[in-house]
Structures are given as C-alpha cells and as structure tokens.
Amino acid sequence: MKRFFSTALARGLAWQLIGTLVGAGLVTGLRALMGLSITDKFFFTEPAWVLGAFFGVLFFLAGNGSVTDWFKWARGIDTPEHHADHYSGWEKYLNVSLDHKVIGIQYTVTALALISIGGLFALIFRTELAQSQLQFLTVDMKLFGQNGPQLYNTLMSLHGMIMIVSILLGVAGIMNYVVPLMLGAQDMAFPRLNAFSFWIAVPAAVLLLMSLVLGGFGTGWTGYPPLSARAPVGVQMFFLGVISAGWSSILGALNVIATVIRMRAKGMTAFRMPIFVWAAVATSIIALTATQLIGLSFQLVMFQRLFGMGFFDPAKGGNPVLFQHLFWFYSHPAVYVFILPGLGVISELLPVFARKPLFGYRWIAMSSMGIALVGFLVWAHHMFTSGMNEYLRVPFMYSTLLVAIPTGVKFFSWVATIWKGKLTYPTPMLFVLGGIVVFLLGGLTGPPNAAISVDLHLHDTYFIVGHFHDTIFGGFVFPFFAALYYWFPKATGRRMNETLGKIHFWLMTPSFFVLTFGMMQIGLLGMRRRIVDYDPALGFDSTHLVLTIAGYLIGLSVLIFIYNFFNSIKNGEKAEGNVWNSRSPEWQVPSPMPVHNYDQPFEVVGEPYDYGLPGSKYVEFSSPAKSKHK
Amino acid sequence: MRHFVIVGILVIVMAILTYVGLDVAGVATQMHPIQASLQSVSIDWMWNWEIIAIAFLFALIIVPMAYSMIVFRRKKGDTSEGEHFEGNTPLEIVWTVLPLFAVLVLGYMGAYSLGEIRRVDPNAITIKVKAQQFAWTFEYPEYGIVSNELHLPVDQQVVLKMESSDVIHSFWVPEFRVKQDVVPGRVTEYRITPILVGAYKVRCAELCGASHAYMENGVIVDTKADYDAWIAEQQAIAAANQTPEGQGKLLTVKNGCLGCHSIDGTKMTGPTWLGLFGSTVELADGTSVLADEAFISESILDPKAGEVAGFSPTTMPPYTLTEAEIANIIAYIKTLK
Numbered sequence: 001m002k003r004f005f006s007t008a009l010a011r012g013l014a015w016q017l018i019g020t021l022v023g024a025g026l027v028t029g030l031r032a033l034m035g036l037s038i039t040d041k042f043f044f045t046e047p048a049w050v051l052g053a054f055f056g057v058l059f060f061l062a063g064n065g066s067v068t069d070w071f072k073w074a075r076g077i078d079t080p081e082h083h084a085d086h087y088s089g090w091e092k093y094l095n096v097s098l099d100h101k102v103i104g105i106q107y108t109v110t111a112l113a114l115i116s117i118g119g120l121f122a123l124i125f126r127t128e129l130a131q132s133q134l135q136f137l138t139v140d141m142k143l144f145g146q147n148g149p150q151l152y153n154t155l156m157s158l159h160g161m162i163m164i165v166s167i168l169l170g171v172a173g174i175m176n177y178v179v180p181l182m183l184g185a186q187d188m189a190f191p192r193l194n195a196f197s198f199w200i201a202v203p204a205a206v207l208l209l210m211s212l213v214l215g216g217f218g219t220g221w222t223g224y225p226p227l228s229a230r231a232p233v234g235v236q237m238f239f240l241g242v243i244s245a246g247w248s249s250i251l252g253a254l255n256v257i258a259t260v261i262r263m264r265a266k267g268m269t270a271f272r273m274p275i276f277v278w279a280a281v282a283t284s285i286i287a288l289t290a291t292q293l294i295g296l297s298f299q300l301v302m303f304q305r306l307f308g309m310g311f312f313d314p315a316k317g318g319n320p321v322l323f324q325h326l327f328w329f330y331s332h333p334a335v336y337v338f339i340l341p342g343l344g345v346i347s348e349l350l351p352v353f354a355r356k357p358l359f360g361y362r363w364i365a366m367s368s369m370g371i372a373l374v375g376f377l378v379w380a381h382h383m384f385t386s387g388m389n390e391y392l393r394v395p396f397m398y399s400t401l402l403v404a405i406p407t408g409v410k411f412f413s414w415v416a417t418i419w420k421g422k423l424t425y426p427t428p429m430l431f432v433l434g435g436i437v438v439f440l441l442g443g444l445t446g447p448p449n450a451a452i453s454v455d456l457h458l459h460d461t462y463f464i465v466g467h468f469h470d471t472i473f474g475g476f477v478f479p480f481f482a483a484l485y486y487w488f489p490k491a492t493g494r495r496m497n498e499t500l501g502k503i504h505f506w507l508m509t510p511s512f513f514v515l516t517f518g519m520m521q522i523g524l525l526g527m528r529r530r531i532v533d534y535d536p537a538l539g540f541d542s543t544h545l546v547l548t549i550a551g552y553l554i555g556l557s558v559l560i561f562i563y564n565f566f567n568s569i570k571n572g573e574k575a576e577g578n579v580w581n582s583r584s585p586e587w588q589v590p591s592p593m594p595v596h597n598y599d600q601p602f603e604v605v606g607e608p609y610d611y612g613l614p615g616s617k618y619v620e621f622s623s624p625a626k627s628k629h630k
Numbered sequence: 631m632r633h634f635v636i637v638g639i640l641v642i643v644m645a646i647l648t649y650v651g652l653d654v655a656g657v658a659t660q661m662h663p664i665q666a667s668l669q670s671v672s673i674d675w676m677w678n679w680e681i682i683a684i685a686f687l688f689a690l691i692i693v694p695m696a697y698s699m700i701v702f703r704r705k706k707g708d709t710s711e712g713e714h715f716e717g718n719t720p721l722e723i724v725w726t727v728l729p730l731f732a733v734l735v736l737g738y739m740g741a742y743s744l745g746e747i748r749r750v751d752p753n754a755i756t757i758k759v760k761a762q763q764f765a766w767t768f769e770y771p772e773y774g775i776v777s778n779e780l781h782l783p784v785d786q787q788v789v790l791k792m793e794s795s796d797v798i799h800s801f802w803v804p805e806f807r808v809k810q811d812v813v814p815g816r817v818t819e820y821r822i823t824p825i826l827v828g829a830y831k832v833r834c835a836e837l838c839g840a841s842h843a844y845m846e847n848g849v850i851v852d853t854k855a856d857y858d859a860w861i862a863e864q865q866a867i868a869a870a871n872q873t874p875e876g877q878g879k880l881l882t883v884k885n886g887c888l889g890c891h892s893i894d895g896t897k898m899t900g901p902t903w904l905g906l907f908g909s910t911v912e913l914a915d916g917t918s919v920l921a922d923e924a925f926i927s928e929s930i931l932d933p934k935a936g937e938v939a940g941f942s943p944t945t946m947p948p949y950t951l952t953e954a955e956i957a958n959i960i961a962y963i964k965t966l967k
Contacts, residue, residue, distance in 0.1 A: 041943065153837070153839075153840065226796065227798065227837065314814050314816070320814060354712055356711070357715065363722045385809045385810055393744065394744070397740050397741065404733055409726060415691060415694045416718075418699070420633075420698075420712060421702050421712035422703075422708065422710065423698065423699055425703075437692065441688075444687055444688055451736065452740055456673070456807060456810075457670075461835070528835050528843075530837040530842065532843050533844070535831070612713060
C-alpha cells in the first residue's frame with residue numbers, strides 16, 4: 001500500500017486535488033474581495049470550479065514528474081537520453097516511464113478501465129430502459145443533485161464521452177506499442193512528449209467523472225448549446241476533461257507522424273511499411289489537425305457561461321447552429337480516428353492467419369488516406385435537420401456517399417486476401433473476421449443516413465444508435481480485442497487462454513448482433529435516442545427487454561476477457577517465440593520484447609506480406625540475432 | 631473458375647434471400663409506422679432502393695468471405711501456405727469505378743427524393759409552432775386559435791413556421807417521416823401534406839432537458855369537415871372564454887405551462903396545479919409558505935425565489951407577463967380543485 005502511494009499515479013492524483021483546491025480557493029478569495037457570492041450549490045462557484053479543474057490538471061502533471069525533464073532542460077541541467085526504468089512489476093506501469101512499450105500498456109490498461117466504467121453506465125441506463133415507465137431513475141430519487149431523468153441524461157452523455165476517450169486511449173495504446181517495433185525504432189521520436197500525452201489523459205478522465213457528481217450535464221456527448229449553456233456546473237468539468245484528453249490525442253498523433261517519418265529501418269520505403277503503420281499515419285493526420293475544433297467549440301460555450309460572451313446565444317447575436325459546424329468538423333473525422341487503426345489491424349492480421357499476401361497493399365494504404373481526406377468534407381451530414389441552409393445538404397450527401405469508395409476497396413481487398421488462403425481460426429482471427437462482418441453492417445447502414453430525405457426520418461433515432469455502434473464495434477472494438485489477443489504474447493511472453501478467448505467471442509458477437517439489429521428496428525418504428533422513457537403505446541417493451549439482456553451478455557463477455565487478460569499475465573501458457581508464425585519484424589525476436597527493442601538493427605529486404613513465396617524474407621538482422629527465423 | 635461460378639450463384643441467391651428476409655421483417659417496402667404523409671411515400675421509396683443496394687452489397691462481401699472460411703480453411707496436418715498472389719490492378723480499378731457510379735446514381739435518387747418532399751404548394755396553410763421545455767404550442771393565425779393539439783386537414787399541404795423560446799427541439803411525427811429542428815433565434819420551416827386521417831403524436835427528437843422524453847403532443851389529421859368543425863369549436867371556446875379564468879387557461883396553453891405542470895395531480899417536471907391555491911407549500915430551504923396570489927405571482931416572475939421541495943434546482947425560466955395576465959392565470963389555478 002505504501003508503495004502505491006509513492007507512485008506517480010498516486011502523487012499526481014494527490015496534486016490534482018491540491019491544485020483544484022488552490023485554483024478554486026484563488027477565485028473564491030478574489031470573489032470575496034470583490035464582494036461577490038463565494039459559495040453555490042456544489043460548494044464552490046462555477047468560475048472557482050473551472051479554474052480549480054484547470055489548476056488540477058497542471059498540478060497533476062507537475063506533481064507526478066512527467067514534465068520534470070523539460071524543467072531541468074530549461075534550467076540548463078542535462079538528463080540522460082534514455083531513462084532506465086527504476087521500477088519493475090506493476091510499479092513500472094504506475095510511474096512515469098519513457099519506454100514506448102510501457103506507455104503503450106499504460107494507455108491500453110487505462111482504456112480497458114474506462115471501457116469498464118462506460119459500459120457500467122450503459123448497463124445502468126439499459127436496465128432503466130428494459131421497461132417503459134420509470135423504474136428506479138424516478139423523478140423522486142436524488143443523487144449528486146440530480147433526479148432520475150437528469151441522472152439518466154448524465155449517464156447517457158458520459159457513456160458516450162468516456163467511451164470516446166477510452167477508444168482514443170486504446171488506439172494510442174496499440175499504436176504506441178506496435179509502431180516503433182514495426183519500424184525497427186528504439187522508441188518514439190519524442191519519448192517525454194509521449195509520456196506527457198499519456199499522463200494528461202489521466203486527470204482528463206478524472207474531470208469527466210467529476211462532472212457526474214457536480215450536477216452532471218444532461219446534454220448528450222455533443223453538448224449542443226443553448227442546452228449546454230444552461231446545464232449545471234458539471235458541464236464545465238466535461239468541457240475541460242475533453243480539452244485535456246484532446247491534448248493527449250494531438251500530441252500523441254504528432255509523435256506517431258514524426259516517428260514514422262524519421263525512424264524507419266534501413267530499406268523500409270513507404271510502400272514496404274507494415275500496413276498498420278499506414279493506418280496509424282492516416283489516423284494521426286486527422287487527430288493532429290481536427291481535434292482543435294472540438295476543443296474550440298467547447299471552449300466557446302465555456303466562455304459564454306463564464307463571461308457572458310454570446311457566441312451561440314441568439315439574444316446576443318450568436319448562432320447555435322455555428323456550434324454544430326465547429327463541433328462536427330472534428331467529431332465526424334473523429335470516428336475515422338477510431339476506426340482506421342482497427343481497419344489497419346484487420347489488414348495486418350488477415351495475411352498472417354490466411355497465409356497469403358495482403359491483396360492490393362498499395363490500394364489499401366491509399367484507401368486509408370482517402371478515408372482520412374474525404375472524412376474532412378462530410379461533417380454537415382450530421383446536420384440535415386438542423387436548419388442550416390437547405391442547399392448545403394445535397395453536396396454533403398454526395399461527399400458522404402464518396403466514403404463508400406475507399407471503404408469498399410478495403411472490403412474487396414480483404415475478401416480477396418482470404419480467397420484461396422489456408423485459414424486458421426485462433427482467437428485473434430475470430431475477432432478480425434467478426435470485426436469485418438460487424439463493420440460491414442455498420443458500413444451498409446450508413447448510406448440510408450446519407451440520403452437526405454431518408455435521414456429526415458432516421459436522424460436522432462435508435463437506427464442511428466445501432467448504425468453507430470456497428471461501425472465502432474466493427475471498426476474499433478473487435479479489432480482492438482484481436483490486437484490484444486495477438487500482441488499479448490509479445491508484451492508478456494505468455495499467451496491468453498484460448499478457450500476463454502473463444503467464449504468471449506461467441507458470447508459477445510451474437511449478443512451484439514441482437515443489440516444493434518433490435519436498436520435499428522425500433523428506431524425505424526419511432527424510438528427516439530436519448531430518452532429515459534418511451535411511450536408504452538409504441539409496443540417497444542419486449543424489444544427493449546431483449547436489448548437489455550443482450551447488453552448484459554456483452555458486459556459478461558468483457559468481464560471474462562478482463563479476467564483472462566490479467567490472469568494470463570502471470571499464469572498464461574509460455575509463448576516466447578513466433579507464436580503466430582508472422583513475418584513482421586517484432587515476431588523475429590524472442591518475447592517479451594527487450595527494454596530497448598532490437599539488439600541488432602534490421603534491414604528490410606523484401607515485401608512485408610509475401611506469405612507463400614518460398615525463400616522470401618521481409619527483414620534481415622545485421623548479425624544473427626537470437627531469433628527464430630522462419 | 632468453379633469457385634467463382636459457385637460464389638456468383640450464391641451471391642445472387644443470398645442477395646434475394648436478404649432482401650426478402652428484410653421485407654418480411656417489415657423493413658424494406660415499408661418502414662413500418664404507417665405512411666401518413668405524401669412525403670413519407672417518397673422517403674419509403676428511397677428507403678426501399680437503399681435496402682435493395684444493402685442486400686446486394688451484403689451478399690457480395692459475406693458470401694465469398696463465408697465461402698473462403700469454409701472451403702479454404704486449413705485441413706488437419708496441412709502445413710503449406712496459401713496461394714501467392716499480391717493483387718490485381720484491373721480488378722482494383724473495377725471495384726473503385728463501379729461503386730463510384732453506384733454513388734452517383736444513389737446520390738441522384740436522394741436529391742430527387744429531397745426535391746419531391748420539399749415541393750411547395752402555393753395554397754399551403756400556415757400554422758405557427760412554438761416549442762419550449764417541454765411542450766408544443768400551435769397557433770392558427772387566421773383564426774386566432776391557440777392549441778396544445780395540432781389539427782391538420784387531410785390532403786392539404788401545411789407549412790409550420792417553428793420557433794423555440796429556450797433550447798433546440800426537433801419536430802418529428804414518425805408517421806410523417808420528416809423531422810426538422812426548432813432553433814432559438816430563427817424560424818425553421820416544416821412542410822407536410824397529411825394523407826391519412828388519424829391520431830398521431832409529435833415527439834421531440836432533439837435532447838432538450840430532463841423531461842425531453844415526455845415532450846409529446848397530439849397531432850390529429852382530420853377530414854376537411856371535421857377540421858372545419860374543430861376550428862369553429864375552438865373559435866367558440868375562445869369567444870366564450872372572456873372570463874378571467876378562461877383567459878388564464880388560454881394563457882397557460884399559449885405559454886406551454888402544461889408541459890411541466892399537470893392539472894390532474896400527476897407529478898411532472900414542476901409541481902401540479904391541482905389544489906395548489908390556498909395550500910401550504912414546502913420550500914427547498916425547509917420553510918413553508920402559503921400558496922397565495924403573491925407566492926404564485928413571484929414564482930412566475932422569478933422561479934428561483936421560492937424553489938419548491940423536490941423540484942430544486944428549478945429548470946423553469948422566468949416569464950415576463952403583465953399583472954393582468956398573471957391575475958388571469960391565478961384565477962384559472964383557483965378553479966383547479
């Protein structure tokens with residue numbers, strides 16, 4: 001216990017608490033001097049909470065040591081280029097490390113923790129929805145200054161944003177762990193920036209959760225004003241949490257791009273990089289250039305609340321629809337940030353388990369870039385009903401439909417990749433194939449929303465909720481699990497239990513189909529999204545009950561996964577060699593990966609996916625390494 | 631070659647089965663809530679074509695995938711690798727260009743369908759719609775009628791001019807299909823031609839606060855005769871309601887008070903008005919107060935001043951009404967015993 005309290009995580013959290021009190025105290029003191037009110041419903045006033053939350057993040061980062069080296073440099077003190085980790089075992093992961101592998105695991109485990117919290121919130125409101133009328137989130141219940149329906153709205157909104165942050169962290173986790181290994185680099189280009197990017201996400205998550213107890217924010221994750229301008233103070237914690245998490249995303253993306261440009265092994269030309277690296281670059285370009293817009297849109301609402309600047313207040317000449325343009329300019333490309341790495345994992349793993357070259361490597365690489373580019377031109381398809389200029393709707397319909405083309409290239413190429421292969425079905429492959437099918441359903445249910453007239457019916461219904469969950473599960477969740485099962489031996493030298501992995505898959509997949517089919521069906525019939533209760537006359541009760549059961553089964557399957565994950569770290573079957581018989585460089589050396597990655601540098605001498613071409617090699621180590629060449 | 635023939639046949643069979651299956655499930659040729667507007671016919675036509683495209687594309691991917699998974703799976707004891715081919719540029723070009731045509735066709739159809747549903751009838755009736763947390767109010771400027779229930783004549787285009795006094799709401803009658811947000815600071819337009827007599831509901835489709843789920847009001851499509859009778863009846867009621875309580879009742883409708891306050895004792899977002907006047911009200915700060923003229927008047931002008939226990943913090947905005955109007959509303963509340 002004492003060792004836990006001396007970790008960077010515990011110190012950071014303690015400093016965040018201190019920072020919050022200092023910031024809030026400062027504002028409260030100033031207000032007292034100015035003769036303004038100094039307390040409010042949640043003890044401090046709103047400006048006090050905002051500065052407190054801001055200070056909290058700064059104090060966290062200063063207090064846990066993730067910026068210490070930069071301060072030293074500023075004062076002219078040198079630090080060693082490569083930090084040896086002072087800790088071992090679990091302590092390594094709760095302290096500041098500059099090793100991309102450790103940071104990758106920190107990201108991944110944090111993502112799993114947030115997925116669990118976001119999933120728990122979903123189960124809470126899913127339970128309320130199992131029947132029409134209010135069962136336990138009633139008007140009379142009170143929690144954190146909210147009644148039942150208000151709490152429902154908060155949980156529903158937090159489910160959205162916590163899942164989004166967890167996806168961003170999961171994406172960063174996989175990219176951090178895998179990209180330098182694939183490139184043959186010793187680390188990321190900027191190891192300290194990398195640690196900073198991870199650690200700023202921790203106070204961000206704390207802020208998001210704080211919003212729950214500070215009155216919540218019943219606005220949906222979209223936070224549209226004027227509703228968000230009227231929400232309780234919790235909405236400010238939500239804004240600051242998102243802005244902090246955005247920093248993590250922007251800086252992490254910068255690091256990935258710099259690493260890929262500068263640190264590739266000898267002979268690794270652009271079209272000889274593993275395909276996942278292409279996906280990582282495409283995703284990072286979006287995250288680096290678009291994330292600012294969601295931060296900006298939330299910041300403007302924050303200022304509207306704090307300083308009365310009426311950016312979105314029509315009474316002061318503001319425009320509520322402007323917010324939606326700013327918001328979706330990030331938040332649509334953001335879904336490609338979520339799915340492109342997942343699609344990259346699918347392209348990366350299919351050849352390994354089909355024992356065949358990736359079909360149309362260059363086309364797949366370019367399709368990721370194509371999706372990233374077109375993704376910037378489609379944002380207003382979220383606003384067909386918003387009251388924006390009518391004539392804007394048609395060009396956005398066409399640009400949206402265009403996304404189908406690069407996405408189609410991926411599907412066709414995947415099908416051609418497994419055609420005449422020699423397919424085997426260990427757990428990672430199951431999740432890859434499941435991901436393709438689920439993403440196909442998500443993709444195919446997209447065009448109806450793009451056709452404006454049909455979208456006027458579908459918008460803001462459960463059809464959209466089902467469609468969206470299909471794209472995200474197929475594009476991120478399934479490939480994320482595939483990646484964890486696949487690279488787990490690389491990180492630990494052990495493999496996860498196959499039987500539990502298969503139970504996880506066969507429990508989650510059918511439940512998920514039932515969940516999203518059911519959602520889409522009642523959405524067509526008139527089930528609006530984001531409602532705590534529905535008209536019993538609509539006859540949705542039995543479907544909602546089935547959806548709730550399906551939700552619980554998915555929750556159970558993820559619990560099995562989490563048990564398997566943590567149990568296998570110590571008790572998994574030993575797997576130190578090239579367990580999947582892959583050509584990728586990271587599998588040519590023993591697991592777990594040494595601290596500074598490759599002992600000998602390697603050179604790229606062939607194509608990455610030439611499975612089935614006798615005598616071909618992708619990489620060659622400069623002197624015989626202790627590896628198991630195939 | 632044999633593989634391609636089998637897969638080709640299976641794709642066609644699967645596409646047909648998928649479409650028929652979806653149609654049987656009620657989601658192809660119709661989208662289930664009955665078609666109650668001219669616009670819904672065009673939207674469902676477009677939807678059906680989307681489902682045909684979906685069924686075909688689904689089969690096109692899923693069949694060769696499932697076929698490979700079964701036929702090309704690794705047999706026991708086989709350690710050889712798959713067939714070595716890295717790509718096929720003509721094929722890639724085909725599956726880039728053909729979808730591009732599909733996109734253009736689908737886009738054209740979508741634009742055509744949008745044009746259909748936005749077709750303007752110069753004789754359309756105009757009705758004003760006011761949205762606020764958590765109720766809809768409908769005003770018929772020609773007749774001087776205000777109502778919480780929207781009555782529309784069948785086979786006659788109406789255009790709703792919609793305004794919001796607080797946050798964004800969205801006007802959606804599932805049977806009409808079309809949805810339009812109502813945005814503070816501007817007037818948005820909803821054009822619809824009801825074609826089926828019946829009782830429906832407008833359901834707010836944009837999250838607007840704690841009682842968003844209950845922001846539903848009746849929408850009645852009448853025959854021409856019933857519609858005229860309803861108008862006449864409403865005009866008569868308006869004319870008869872020259873008493874203070876009658877005027878007060880109209881004001882509560884006009885201001886959407888009944889979106890949060892029930893008149894039959896049901897607990898909604900705000901306290902019920904049944905038996906309110908003259909009762910003792912417990913406040914959120916623990917004190918009690920007699921619900922007299924002064925208290926009710928203050929609560930309308932400044933709701934935060936006297937927050938009622940169980941309804942704190944209040945989400946009610948301050949209302950700027952004249953003294954005479956407030957007196958009429960209180961006269962109406964007095965009748966609710």
